Amino acid sequence: MNEITLNNGVKIPQVGFGTAAIGSWQQDDDYVKNVILNAIRAGYRHLDTASLYGNERSVGHAIKESGIARKEFFITSKIWDSEQGTEATIAAFENTLNRLAMDYLDLYLIHWPVPAKTQETWQAMESLYEQNRIRSLGLSNFRQTDIEQILGFAKVKPAYNQLELHPYMVQKELTEYCESQGIVVACWSPLGSGTWSGIPVDEKPVSDQTISDIASKYNVSNAQVILKWNVQQNRIVIPKAESLNNISNNLLLDDFELTAQDIAQINGLNRNRRFGADPDTAYAANMQMIVPA
Numbered sequence: 001m002n003e004i005t006l007n008n009g010v011k012i013p014q015v016g017f018g019t020a021a022i023g024s025w026q027q028d029d030d031y032v033k034n035v036i037l038n039a040i041r042a043g044y045r046h047l048d049t050a051s052l053y054g055n056e057r058s059v060g061h062a063i064k065e066s067g068i069a070r071k072e073f074f075i076t077s078k079i080w081d082s083e084q085g086t087e088a089t090i091a092a093f094e095n096t097l098n099r100l101a102m103d104y105l106d107l108y109l110i111h112w113p114v115p116a117k118t119q120e121t122w123q124a125m126e127s128l129y130e131q132n133r134i135r136s137l138g139l140s141n142f143r144q145t146d147i148e149q150i151l152g153f154a155k156v157k158p159a160y161n162q163l164e165l166h167p168y169m170v171q172k173e174l175t176e177y178c179e180s181q182g183i184v185v186a187c188w189s190p191l192g193s194g195t196w197s198g199i200p201v202d203e204k205p206v207s208d209q210t211i212s213d214i215a216s217k218y219n220v221s222n223a224q225v226i227l228k229w230n231v232q233q234n235r236i237v238i239p240k241a242e243s244l245n246n247i248s249n250n251l252l253l254d255d256f257e258l259t260a261q262d263i264a265q266i267n268g269l270n271r272n273r274r275f276g277a278d279p280d281t282a283y284a285a286n287m288q289m290i291v292p293a
């Protein structure tokens with residue numbers, strides 16, 4: 001599987017498996033474990049979770065049951081808004097590791113920017129990084145101003161920023177800014193979101209006619225075209241899937257190549273349409289959301 005080298009030399013598989021809302025929101029049981037185990041058996045080694053998803057235990061159980069060594073995996077988790085701050089960050093990290101039943105993370109992200117807490121949170125994360133308890137540090141939903149803030153004091157530069165990014169939300173300026181700073185861009189809801197968003201599937205980019213036309217040229221699925229559009233532009237994708245067919249389909253990206261014209265055509269589908277929250281307004285609602293124990 002293709003890997004990208006982060007700014008500290010750590011390698012990350014370009015296609016990861018998204019784990020939010022497998023089954024239903026914050027479900028954490030054998031069903032979730034088995035979906036993740038299916039993904040591992042299909043070949044995924046990069047798993048994306050978060051304290052807020054409430055399913056870190058299922059991620060840990062699936063890895064254990066796979067019989068594959070921990071070091072073969074790339075595990076990302078995220079700190080929630082209400083967990084930010086100096087001591088709170090350390091406590092949130094320990095809780096995450098305990099739930100995962102692991103002794104280190106490959107990547108730890110600030111899930112959403114909380115500018116008043118960013119410096120304390122990042123410096124606590126830096127101390128965990130210096131103790132070799134986290135292999136790389138990153139961001140999620142950070143705008144350019146949030147990144148500029150962090151670059152003003154960071155000893156460890158962020159390696160990664162996870163953004164809502166799909167053909168209807170191309171994030172051109174922010175992506176270019178991240179790349180200019182050596183920050184790898186990862187795409188959340190790369191296919192246009194799961195059922196949690198309530199968006200009908202025919203409104204999502206995975207159902208777009210232009211994408212279907214490109215897919216039929218290469219005899220691949222619409223999802224494969226969207227994922228390849230990101231992969232060819234050196235971005236990371238973390239599609240979530242529960243059906244076995246979709247789980248495997250999303251990994252099969254090596255047998256075709258999009259042309260520059262295909263890529264430009266997909267870029268042209270942008271309509272700045274978010275299916276998830278906007279970092280400009282997310283904070284109040286985020287603070288109402290409970291991180292399960």
Ligand SMILES: NC(=O)c1ccc[n+]([C@@H]2O[C@H](COP(=O)([O-])OP(=O)(O)OC[C@H]3O[C@@H](n4cnc5c(N)ncnc54)[C@H](OP(=O)(O)O)[C@@H]3O)[C@@H](O)[C@H]2O)c1
Pocket residue numbers: 017018019020021048049111140141162163187188189190191192193194195206221223224238239240241242243245246247249250276
């Ligand atoms: N950082 C953040 O703030 C943030 C926010 C949201 C999400 N995320 C991360 O991003 C991950 C992915 O986002 P997401 O789950 O919202 O959306 P997504 O990956 O864009 O879409 C998931 C949906 O697409 C379907 N699907 C998967 N593969 C397909 C294929 N080959 N063909 C057709 N349909 C396919 C899935 O169906 P089935 O499940 O039925 O197979 C599911 O309904 C999350 O799991 C999470 O890890 C991060």
